[in-house]
Amino acid sequence: AQKITQTQPGMFVQEKEAVTLDCTYDTSDQSYGLFWYKQPSSGEMIFLIYQGSYDEQNATEGRYSLNFQKARKSANLVISASQLGDSAMYFCAMITNSGYSTLTFGKGTMLLVSP
Amino acid sequence: ETGVTQSPTHLIKTRGQQVTLRCSSQSGHNTVSWYQQALGQGPQFIFQYYREEENGRGNFPPRFSGLQFPNYSSELNVNALELDDSALYLCASSPRPGTTLPNYGYTFGSGTRLTVV
Numbered sequence: 001a002q003k004i005t006q007t008q009p010g011m012f013v014q015e016k017e018a019v020t021l022d023c024t025y026d027t028s029d030q031s032y033g034l035f036w037y038k039q040p041s042s043g044e045m046i047f048l049i050y051q052g053s054y055d056e057q058n059a060t061e062g063r064y065s066l067n068f069q070k071a072r073k074s075a076n077l078v079i080s081a082s083q084l085g086d087s088a089m090y091f092c093a094m095i096t097n098s099g100y101s102t103l104t105f106g107k108g109t110m111l112l113v114s115p
Numbered sequence: 116e117t118g119v120t121q122s123p124t125h126l127i128k129t130r131g132q133q134v135t136l137r138c139s140s141q142s143g144h145n146t147v148s149w150y151q152q153a154l155g156q157g158p159q160f161i162f163q164y165y166r167e168e169e170n171g172r173g174n175f176p177p178r179f180s181g182l183q184f185p186n187y188s189s190e191l192n193v194n195a196l197e198l199d200d201s202a203l204y205l206c207a208s209s210p211r212p213g214t215t216l217p218n219y220g221y222t223f224g225s226g227t228r229l230t231v232v
Contacts, residue, residue: 004157037223043203045158045223091157101209102148102171103221105157 002027004092004106011111013082020067021077021109023092032096034075035103036066039089048090051075082113119208121224128231133194136229138206140187141222146170146211147189149181152203152226164189165211193229201231 003026013019025034036048051059051066059066067076079086089110093103120139128134140147146165150158160173164183178194187208193200203226210220 035221043205043226043228045205045207047221047223093157102160102163102173103150103158103207104160105150107155107157 002029002032002094002096002104004094004104006092006106006109008109009107011109013111013113015084015113015115016081018078018080019082019111021079021090021092021111023075023077023106025073025075025092025094027094027096029096032094034066034068035093035095036064036075036077037091037093038086039091039108041088045091049077079111082111084113084115087111087113119206119222119224121204121206121227123227124225125228126230128196128229130196130198130231132196133192134196134229136191136193136204136206136227138189138191138208138224140189140208144208144210144220144222145187146209147183147187148207148209148221149189149191150205150207151175152205153199154202158205161191196231198231201229203228 005024032053034051038046049059049061049064049066051068058068063080065078089108091105091108093105095101122137148163149161152158161175162172163170167183180192183189205226206224207221
């Protein structure tokens with residue numbers, strides 16, 4: 001079974017500062033993928049960044065980077081230069097190479113960016 | 116390319132009633148997955164449909180059922196609604212199970228907020 005743990009219910013950051021959202025995972029599969037999604041109050045899940053278990057380099061997408069530490073089973077999201085529009089729920093999720101590819105989500109972290 | 120559309124956006128039902136939620140998949144996608152997101156929680160996998168057949172199911176009772184149509188759109192049906200069924204229901208389409216695309220091509224809709232009273 002797969003499990004995602006996000007230990008930070010809420011995070012506060014000032015505009016233009018960097019913030020790290022924590023995510024640890026557990027799986028017995030060797031091949032898996034890790035995602036971060038942003039969910040604003042509208043409800044839509046917005047894909048931010050993806051890291052495959054065999055990717056040697058940490059993924060980056062604009063202001064988002066994923067700090068992947070395989071031995072520690074962690075996949076933290078780093079947002080550089082926070083913006084007011086970054087205020088939202090953030091979910092870490094995992095997919096494994098099973099017969100039907102489904103996502104296992106953590107409980108999420110609420111990020112609030114202040115001016 | 117069109118995204119994933121869910122309808123209705125909001126719904127209020129009475130305990131014991133039945134509800135049908137709808138989802139159109141993104142162009143080129145033939146797999147649809149449904150997730151339930153209770154307030155303050157992460158989404159939980161309900162089931163997945165691939166080529167009009169159920170391809171996997173999470174820990175949900177049989178009163179949660181679904182359909183997928185030849186155009187790959189999908190319905191989620193819930194019978195005998197309970198108060199705990201109140202949640203945001205998310206639909207996601209993807210190219211096919213086990214695809215090796217870098218981000219698996221998942222595209223989520225905006226969800227249907229169901230309130231059971």
